[in-house]
Amino acid sequence: MLSSIRKPIFLIAVFFVAYGAVSALRKCASGESPSAWLPGLSQKPSEQRPEKFTLPELPPLNVGNVELLSRLNEEYASLTRAVVPSVVSIDTQGYSTQRLADFWGRVFERRMPTQGQGSGVIVSKEGHVVTNHHVVAGQQKFRILLHGGKSYTARLIGEDRLLDIAVLKIDDKGPFQPLKLGDSSQVQVGQLVFAVGNPFGLGETVTQGIISAKERSISDNQRDLFQTDAAINPGNSGGPLVNLRGEIIGINVAIFSPDRQNPGFQGVGFSIPSNDVRDAIEQILERGRPIRGFLGVQMRDLDLTLRSHLDYGGESGALVTAVVPGSPAEMAGLQQWDVIISLDGKSIQSSNQLFSLIQGSRVGATVAIEVWRGGSIVKLQAKIAESDADAPVPPEK
Secondary structure (H helix, E strand, O other): OOOHHHHHHHHHHHHHHHHHHHHHHHHHHHOOHHHEEEEEEOOOOOOOOOOOOOOOOOOOOOOHHHHHHHHHHHHHHHHHHHHHHHHHEEEEEEEEEEEEEEEOOOEEEEEEHHHHHHHEEHHHOOOOEOOHHHOOEEEEEEEEEEEOOOEEEEEEEEEEOOOOOEEEEEEEOOOOOOOOOHHHHHHOOOEEEEEOOHHHOOOOOHHHHHEEEEEEOOOOOOOOEEEEOOOOOOOOOEEEEEEOOOOOEEEEEEEOOOOOOOOOOOOOEEEEEEHHHHHHHHHHHHHOOOEEEEEOEEEOOOHHHHHHHHHHOOOOEEEEEOOOOOOOHHOOOOOOEEEEEEEEEEEOOOOOHHHHHHOOOOOOEEEEEEEEEOEEEEEEEEOOOOOOOOOOOOOHH
């Protein structure tokens, strides 16, 4: 009977020994120390002893070794301190209308609150703020947050939807610290610039870059924009693009992003030139609306077929396809099938460019027009009138 009991005990012992050996091998393979699982090998954790250390007290370079960089660093910081107090954050509130249908097919409307956020810049001591039209579009309430933390309500003075510019007025006497509008005609490709705004609602942010290109177009309405590689992100809209003097040379308006659902900076941002912004501000503050030039022509770009039909061999120009009766164009002597080569000395490359120049011309100004007509160059002068949304459209012939 004893022998019959020994056999099961022996098998059980062999099982536990084998199990322990396999477990030990697995723990060793995982890098666990034997002291953690073998009885008697575990040690009590020793008390923490202070380590001797010596931190360096001197930088690797003296200021004298990087004097130019040190001066640039201080000047960048000085520029930022001068500009940032004039840049504001704009919070907007409004309502949108939704059309809904109930179970029985009856349609009703429901008002839904909307909110938005963008940037702006103070341009007058009285507290006028310039931003993008798309920042305030459809909104009814506006709150301006200044650099120092003060918050004010504001009202909409006017907007230029085509240029994407809007002007707000802070509901307080101030005085406020405005930024000067620079001369955007002096901007050069490669010029150092700084973009200031409130990307993603994070608060005042300054990024540095250069003017990458000029006269960029992102739509038929938005032409002659500056392109910059200074980082611009959602929330920067309406903020200023400034030069080394702290002057506004552009208002940031858009970015190029292949992902329209989650737009992010790709190194290509666009700004509205400050001269266009200045004209819009003055027109809005003086008349409450933008004033655009009107010539009274219908234009078309030249293609190979038209060039062949007209026997026109010039490299540039835009074709007049119709003239509005009684318009400045007709009074100046422009005729159908004229090719406008230049306007006030600027060579015309496309009909879009020509319309942009006309719309940007001051009402009442006299402009010189050079046209090609039947093989001859004709020089004319026209007086720009004010554009009217109800003006007659020239008939096609």
